[in-house]
Amino acid sequence: MKITVKRWHAIAQWQWDTGKTDDNGDAEEDVCGICRIPFEGCCPTCKVPGDDCPLIWGECSHVFHMHCLLKWIGTAASKQQCPMDRRPWGETIAHLSVHTPRNLDRISISSDRREKGRRE
Amino acid sequence: MQMRSHGFPCFVVEIIMAASEALRNQVAAKWQDSFNRLNRTGVGISGLMEFSKAWAVAAEFLRPRDLGAPPKDFNTHEIRSAFDVLMQCRMLPMLLESFVACLDMSICQRICGRNQHLITDDVTRFMTEYDASGDPDVIGRLVLRLADWYFAWAPGGELGQTISSAYIVNFQTHVFSVLPAAFAAGFKRLLAATLALFTEGATPGVPASVQDSRLWPSFELLGLADRYESLIASVCYEHIETHVLETCAGKWDEPMLSRLREWMAEKVVPWMLLPYARGAKTAEEARTMLQGVGSRFDFHVCKTLCDLRTKEMFDIVIDYPDSTHALHDLKECLQRVDQRTQLVRALRKSNKKRLLHPGADTKDILTQYVSLIRCLRVIDPPGVLLFKVADPIRRYLRDRPDTIRCIVASLVVDGESGDSLVDDDEPIQPLQSAQVDDYTDPNWEPEPIDAGPDFRANKPSDVVSTLVSIYDSKDLFVKELQVLLAQRLLAVTDGNYEKERRNLEILKIRFGEAPLQVCEVMLKDMTDSKRIDQHVQSQSSSVMHPTIISRHFWPKFQSSKIQMPGQLHEIQEAYAREFMTFKPDKKLRWLSHLGSIRLEIELQDRTVGADVPPLEAAFIELFSEQDVWTLNDLIARVGTVERSAALKALLAWVDRGVLREETEDVDMQRFRLLERVPEDAGAGPVGITTAGSRTALAEEEPAVLTVQQQQAEQMKVYWKFIEGMLTNLGGLPIDRIQTMLKFAQGYDRTVDQLGAFMDAARREGLVSVKDGIWRLNR
Incomplete structure (x- = not known):
């Protein structure tokens, strides 16, 4: 007997590759340390998950929604530290390729503005 | 007293003899006076003689006699002079009295042994007949015949008004007294016959007397018209009723009321002229006389039609919109006849009897409800009737588990099926919610007088809003919508989901943008999947075209983890790898039990092609490793799968003639691959005998969990809390449990839902309830 697959309409879920190997099903539910919303969801300000609301990987191995973290870093109280372990925040470049410059610009500009507004 | 004394002189003399002198003188004077009156200027007693002759002539002239008897020959001159004499003697009242007495007897009793009670005889004869x-x-x-009697005995008009009117009164009185009770019924039938003559025209069967033009004048003469006035009216009422029932029952597709009114004007009014416009000289006069009674009959037409339509209302609603004319008729009738409460009561009753029972499909109930909304909006635009009638339906629908699903399914217009509740021509508009009264509105109108206390005039008016407002919140709808959309999107294999997008756009208008954001993401997942697939295919072509979903934005799926074996697994891996290179920060997790696979199986003597669910594909793939598998081994290889589902998948292959079931006992079901069609299979498909019947058993389960199932899943989380509090605090009433659960984050159940859950737990033997106190079973 020979079986040929002609066409396969499959269903899959996408998942952020957070570096953790939790291949044993959906028991593990990772949430953003800032907004407590799952990574595969979107941060409170976004409406669409995925590439429009990407994650950011810290050198300290902590992962956040990028928008959440940038907002945190934008505040003076943050002292540019990771909110989880208070180590100086540094982004790993391992996943940088996906963050489109456009996105980054927009976010940083908006957070700059907010910063400015508060100072004035 | 004085009069009488003149008639009986002997008697008077006796009294005179016994009386005193003074009295005697007085009587003598009177006597003289009377004598002079009767004798007038006659010589001796010649005047008196003349008088007695005149009396005899006049009395004979007036005496009632049998109709059959030959009329006596009267000299009119002689009679006239006789009456003149009586008049001069002022004796006409006396004559009248004796005439009346005579009349009494001739009608009712025997007179002098020879004059039989003439009329009584006749009446008895006719009534027996x-x-x-x-x-x-x-x-x-x-x-x-009675009229004939009347004419025969009538004193000539020349005798003056007094005599003839006294005659009429007496004649009528006596005639009425001899008419038996049965006459009324007969008279009624006679009237009905005359009315039928007018409305249906002269037919050969109509008896001559009915067509006789003297009939109505006779009624008038005999005073029957006045005496039986109510009878006449009831004949007319009954006739109207039969006519309305005959012509209008079940006829809803044309305006009947105007036709009925035409019929009244053309057929009944000419008849009504007879009893109700007697003695009208001109048409104008007749019209004014008919006015009052005419409007009474018009009212009766409306009332009868209204009663009929009220009775038929449920079916009229079913027939809507073909029954629009009936509704307009009813509306007009209701304005004239105040029977709105009857209508409400009848509708509620028939709804309860015919609609709101377990045998009715929810979809049918909804359809009927929507028709009802439309119908009652025709009859009563402010919606008071609707509010009253709809209330039980809404309450009933709220208790039905699948109401929301039905409403949502009908909202998502399906193009082909065309059985949506909502008309296409109804403009799509945002859901309206009840608003508070606008007190600055110059056109404000008070609520209708029969509105109940809960009634709100500015209720949402479009059908969808009304349906959605059955429930307190529209979140339930959005959730159900999500489930429905998920089912539909996952079923799309050709990448054409424009219809769903269109539906979503429509629904966005209704429910607003924000609640449907989730659905928006679902659609975006579809487009993204298509784009990603295009990219992946361009890198390395694959037979796989997955739909990649954002987990948190789709409804929960049936959890099932099956491992795809062999080449299927390889295909998955290859695609996932390609995806990872395209999107390095993401990975794929397969929901292997969802989707569909098109396979082509080359066997030794044949090729079988099929579109199958993944589980079936996984099983047949395993058969390429070895030809015989036991059910248990197969299940072990694909991971966690329910036995019934596995069996169903295998039996599907048995149906296709690819496998054969070889069962020795129930625990050791074995399946064998048929490389060749066995000789004994004959013409029919292989294995149909055992398997065919069994495939029907397992119901196709939808991949997406329904809202209820999801809620039940979530409720399980709270079981831990409940268990904890019952352990610590002993028995608790349901309200306490609810209050304490409210401390838990995200708990949004109602007491009812909690009650249902606790009930389910009781059925499983986890808890018990006594006097409203719940306890753990230990």
């Missing part, structure tokens, strides 16, 4: 035949004609003839 009527009793035997029941023919109104007999009554007609009786009336005519």
Whole structure:
């Protein structure tokens, strides 16, 4: 007997590759340390998950929604530290390729503005 | 007293003899006076003689006699002079009295042994005949005969008003007294016959007396028209009722009320002229006389039609919109006849009896409800009737588990099926919610007088809003919508989901943008999947075209983890790898039990092609490793799968003639691959005998969990809390449990839902309830 697959309409879920190997099903539910919303969801300000609301990987191995973290870093109280372990925040470049410059610009500009507004 | 003394002189003399002198003188004077009056200027007693002759002539002239007897020959001059004499003697009242006495007797009693009670005889004869035949004609003839009597005995008009009116009164009184009770019924039938003559035209069967033009004048003469006035009216009412029932029952597709009114004007009014416009000289006069009674009959037409339509209302609603004309008729009738409460009561009753029972499909109930909304909006635009009638339906629908699903399914217009509740021509508009009264509105109108206390005039008016407002929140709808959309999107294999997008856009208008954001993401996942697939295919072509979903934005799926074996697994891996290179920060997790696979199986003597669910594909793939598998081994290889589902998948292959079931006992079901069609299979498909019947058993389960299932899943989380509090605090009433659960984050159940859950737990033997206190079973 020979079986040929002609066409396969499959269903899959996408998942952020957070570096953790939790291949044993959906028991593990990772949430953003800032907004407590799952990574595969979107941060409170976004409406669409995925590439429009990407994650950011810290050198300290902590992962956040990028928008959440940038907002945190934008505040003076943050002292540019990771909110989880208070180590100086540094982004790993391992996943940088996906963050489109456009996105980054927009976010940083908006957070700059907010910063400015508060100072004035 | 004085008069009488003149008639009986002997008697007077006796009194005189016994009386005193003074009295004697007085009587003598009176006597002289009377004598002079009767004798007038006659010589001796010649005047007196003349008077007695005149009396005799006049009395004979007036004496009632049998109709059959030959009329006596009267000299009119002689009679006139006789009456003149009586008049001069002022004796006419006396004559009248004796005439009346005579009349009494001739009608009712024997007179002098020879004059039989003439009329009584006639009446008895006719009534016996009527009793035997029941023919109104007999009554007609009786009336005519009575009229003949009347004319025969009537004193000439020349005798003056007093005599003739006294005659009429007496004649009528006596006639009425001899008419038996059965006459009324007969008279009624006679009237009905005359009315039928007018409305249906002269037919050969109509008896002659009914057509007789003297009939109505006779009624008038005999005073029957006045005496039986209510009877006449009831004949007309009954006729109207039969006519309305005959012509209008079940006829909803044309305006009947105007036709009925035409019929009244053309057929009934000419008849009504007879009893109700007697003595009208001109048409103008007749019209004014008919006005009052005419409007009474018009009212009756409306009332009858209204009653009929009220009775038929449920079916009228079913027939909507074909029954629009009936609704307009009813509306007009209701304005004239105040029977709104009856309508409400009848509708509620028939709804309860015919609609709101377990045998009715929810979809049918909804359809009927929507028709009802439309119908009652025609009859009563402010919606008071609707509010009253709809209330039980809404309450009933709220208790039905699948109401929301039905409403949502009908909201998502399906193009082909065309059985949506919502008309296409109804403009799509945002859901309206009840608003508070606008007190600055210059066109504000008070609520209708029969509105109940809960009634709100500015209720949402479009159908969808009304349906959605059955429930307190529209979140339930959005959730159900999400489930429905998920089912539909996952079923799309050709990448064409424009229809769903269109539906979503429509629904966005209704429910607003924000609640449907989730659905928006679902659609975006579809487009993204298509784009990603295009990219992946361009890198390395694959037979796989997955739909990649954002987990948190789709409804929960049936959890099932099956491992795809062999080449299927390889295909998955290859695709996932390609995806990872395209999107390095993401990975794929397969929901292997969802989707569909098109396979082509080359066997030794044949090729089988099929579109199958993944589980079936996984099993047949395993058969490429070895030809015989036991059910248990197969299940072990694909991971966690329910036995019934596995069996169903295998039996599907048995149906296709690819596998054969070889079962020795129930625990050791074995399946063998058929490389060749066995000889004994004959013409029919292989294995149909055992398997065919069994495939039907397992119901196709939808991949997406329904809202209820999801809620039940979530409720399980709270079981831990409940268990904890019952352990610590002993028994608790349901309200306490609810209050304490409210401390838990995200708990949004109602007491009812909690009650249902606790009930389910009780059925499983986890808890028990006594006097409203829940306890753990230990």
